[in-house]
Amino acid sequence: QKEVEQDPGPLSVPEGAIVSLNCTYSNSAFQYFMWYRQYSRKGPELLMYTYSSGNKEDGRFTAQVDKSSKYISLFIRDSQPSDSATYLCAMSPFDSGSARQLTFGSGTQLTVLP
Amino acid sequence: DSGVTQTPKHLITATGQRVTLRCSPRSGDLSVYWYQQSLDQGLQFLIQYYNGEERAKGNILERFSAQQFPDLHSELNLSSLELGDSALYFCASSVTLNTEAFFGQGTRLTVV
Numbered sequence: 001q002k003e004v005e006q007d008p009g010p011l012s013v014p015e016g017a018i019v020s021l022n023c024t025y026s027n028s029a030f031q032y033f034m035w036y037r038q039y040s041r042k043g044p045e046l047l048m049y050t051y052s053s054g055n056k057e058d059g060r061f062t063a064q065v066d067k068s069s070k071y072i073s074l075f076i077r078d079s080q081p082s083d084s085a086t087y088l089c090a091m092s093p094f095d096s097g098s099a100r101q102l103t104f105g106s107g108t109q110l111t112v113l114p
Numbered sequence: 115d116s117g118v119t120q121t122p123k124h125l126i127t128a129t130g131q132r133v134t135l136r137c138s139p140r141s142g143d144l145s146v147y148w149y150q151q152s153l154d155q156g157l158q159f160l161i162q163y164y165n166g167e168e169r170a171k172g173n174i175l176e177r178f179s180a181q182q183f184p185d186l187h188s189e190l191n192l193s194s195l196e197l198g199d200s201a202l203y204f205c206a207s208s209v210t211l212n213t214e215a216f217f218g219q220g221t222r223l224t225v226v
Contacts, residue, residue, distance in 0.1 A: 043116060043204050043217030044157070088157060101170055104157040 003027045006089055006105030015114050019076040023089035023105045026070065030091040033065050034102070035074045038086045047087075048074065079112045086110070117141065118218035120205050126224045132193040135221045139186055139207030145169070146188040147208075147215060148180055152201035163188055164211055195225045 006023045013019055021035075032051045036044035048063040050056040056063045062075040072091075076083055089105040117140035127133055139146050148160040150173075159172035163182035174180075177195075182188045192199060202222050206215040 041219070043118070043206070043219050045116070045217065046214055049214075090157075101159055101162075101172060103159075106156040 010109040029093040116216040120218040137205030143207035149204040
């Protein structure tokens, strides 16, 4: 069993929809949680970073962490065609915004249709 | 553009061969990371260097090695290549050990 499981998708939604992307994990040592966005043929870019249970908002993006259930989510409001990408969750036992020893989910491919 | 430069962008080589992937970090970044992304394994951390020294090691095969030079660029050497080594190899860099890392655009390696 993988340490991090992510719904693989693909996910296709109409423009303006609310998107929910999810990951579960099994390693209780994970304390820091990140979401990356990867456009086709590009490197991943960090979207959100959080370490506490609860919600963290940044514009149209909300990251949610439930440590008791070992479950994290990323919500995208008012989705745009430019949001079409692969979204990767990532986790670390360290206080780190860096890429050091992150464990990534397999990614969810999202397409937002105009 | 993240500022991290990887060369070459694409590489096709035969089994058993050896290749070198190169990474130039963002100006001022001291830490370099290498990741492998394949369809079956996803994105996996290989190794990290900080100011020329190895600082963390992940799922890096013994056939693979890396180093960071005094000018802070890094090279990932892959030898005795197998079909299963075909993947995207990403380099990332950050200012220090614990700050946000920025990924390059990757080198797509195809072993035939």
